[in-house]
Amino acid sequence: MRIARREFLAAGVAAVLTPNLARADGGTRLSFRGSTEQGGLVIGKAAPGAKISVDGASLLVSPQGDFAFGFSYDRVDAAHVVAQFADGTSEARDVSPVVRQYETQSINGLPEKFVSPSPEELARIHREASLIVEARKRDTDGVGFDEPLDWPFPGIITGVYGSRRILDGTPMAPHLGVDIAAPEGTPIHAAADAAVSIADDYYLDGGFTLLDHGHGVSTCYLHQSKRFVKAGDKVARGDVIGLVGQTGRATGPHTHWGLCWFQVKLDPSRSTLTPEPPKA
Ligand SMILES: [Zn+2]
Structure with a gap:
């Protein structure tokens, strides 16, 4: 059940990610699931031991490499995510919020x-x-x-x-x-x-x-x-x-x-x- 839930949500994310991000996601040491819409909670996963910052602020990362950040309802600029891995290498990604229409x-x-x-x-x-x-x-x-x-x-x-x-x-x-x-x-x-x-x-x-x-x-x-x-x-x-x-x-x-x-x-x-x- 645990795995099924994850796969479901990962599939949901792929549909709304920018093409670049979706392509880069395949099997790398830094991936995202959840929702990247405005108002979405994004769950990131990095190789265990990685340090993560979003928009320059460092985030708590679980021992399994999971972390979270969210897009406010009106955010339009991308979140700048930087992962510094235990082997000294690093990777940066910009995750753009998908703009919504509200009632x-x-x-x-x-x-x-x-x-x-x-x-x-x-x-x-x-x-x-x-x-x-x-x-x-x-x-x-x-x-x-x-x-x-x-x-x-x-x-x-x-x-x-x-x-x-x-x-x-x-x-x-x-x-x-x-x-x-x-x-x-x-x-x-x-x-x-x-x-x-x-x-x-x-x-x-x-x-x-x-x-x-x-x-x-x-x-x-x-x-x-x-x-x-x-x-x-x-x-x-x-x-x-x-x-x-x-x-x-x-x-x-x-x-x-x-x-x-x-x-x-x-x-x-x-x-x-x-x-x-x-x-x-
Ligand atoms: Zn209410």
Whole structure:
């Protein structure tokens, strides 16, 4: 199963890589899989012992030679990847993001307290946002990032990554996650092996869990009605971590599912084996 998953994703990458990169990939000491689209999480593999930098910053490399980086939703310039191998040789590659078109989505009828929060509520929002930023700085040696993600539960996608949102007529920041609707109380499963970074109740995000999959890669699960894990817990792919709810800024039962590489918000639907979750 492990090998089948890898081959599947590697094939997906080949289709979107530039011809140069696809050709150079055959059997070299540096290869890429995952998604090279805007919002994509790229998983690199280098010969064990290699040192890797992306855009001049050195990355944590697993003992097997795996590393990760991501393309922000609007990035257009190539990522410059340099591998320095244990034998003293090196190899450089430019990996270009494939540009995407994004939708516009209107949302109406949110309660006023979420549209115009009070100063006290704003202070809480900022405090909670900074806790999440701090947690996403972690660069741990977990290897859960190494395999494609599982959808956290069966459901219907009601919000896609990158859509430009108009909230009660006011343009908002783009939506940098995937909203999956399912009945309240639907079990939410960890998308990959992880350590729990945060499990708490936040003002906008409601019942919130952040899972650290290692090497800066994290997933988050918002608006949960119940949480079953706590910070510091280890979870395996498929473990139930909470239940679908509509806590925080939500207009119906759903989970906002996010994927990040450090602070860069990525599209989790590009790291799963299927573009949509199974139907309930
Ligand atoms: Zn969302």
